[in-house]
Amino acid sequence: MLDQIKISDWLNVAAIILSPIFALQVGKILDSLSNKKRRKEEIFNTLMETRAQTLSYEHVRALNKIDIAFYKDKSVRESWASYRDHLSSYPKEGDDTDKKIWTDKIPQKLADLLARMAKLLKYDFDETLLIKGAYIPSAHDLIEKEQSVLRQALVETFALKHPLNVRLVSGDDKAKQTKG
Numbered sequence: 515m516l517d518q519i520k521i522s523d524w525l526n527v528a529a530i531i532l533s534p535i536f537a538l539q540v541g542k543i544l545d546s547l548s549n550k551k552r553r554k555e556e557i558f559n560t561l562m563e564t565r566a567q568t569l570s571y572e573h574v575r576a577l578n579k580i581d582i583a584f585y586k587d588k589s590v591r592e593s594w595a596s597y598r599d600h601l602s603s604y605p606k607e608g609d610d611t612d613k614k615i616w617t618d619k620i621p622q623k624l625a626d627l628l629a630r631m632a633k634l635l636k637y638d639f640d641e642t643l644l645i646k647g648a649y650i651p652s653a654h655d656l657i658e659k660e661q662s663v664l665r666q667a668l669v670e671t672f673a674l675k676h677p678l679n680v681r682l683v684s685g686d687d688k689a690k691q692t693k694g
Contacts, residue, residue, distance in 0.1 A: 566648035597623040
């Protein structure tokens, strides 16, 4: 009976057995590609959402994911390396002019990184949108500045750079002050 089976019959049996396995493998490959693109999209979206708040934890976490998610994308990795190197080179010893020059370069370097990511992900954004397009209420900026001043004052107080003056007032003294 086996000698009556033709090669085409064997090929049909093989196709019936192998086609579901092949379909599963193709599905896995497509899922993997979809997940990689989704990770890139999530990082890009987070960076766009937080581009006016570069000190936020979400922004920093997204930056630190770039090397993994974009490891095959040389243009993005080069831009990220340039931005990361700049962020790591704050002029601690320099004068205010050096610090201002350093600070002024940050938006452009971030915009370059976002532009390269956008191009890869097929978004068409102009540079002005990437640099100035983020909205942040002035009250948020004010709150951040006030919190920074308070933190610095506490650090200096606890480091005994500026002692905390304390004056004890008895209940009688307090009553006299409010009347007088």
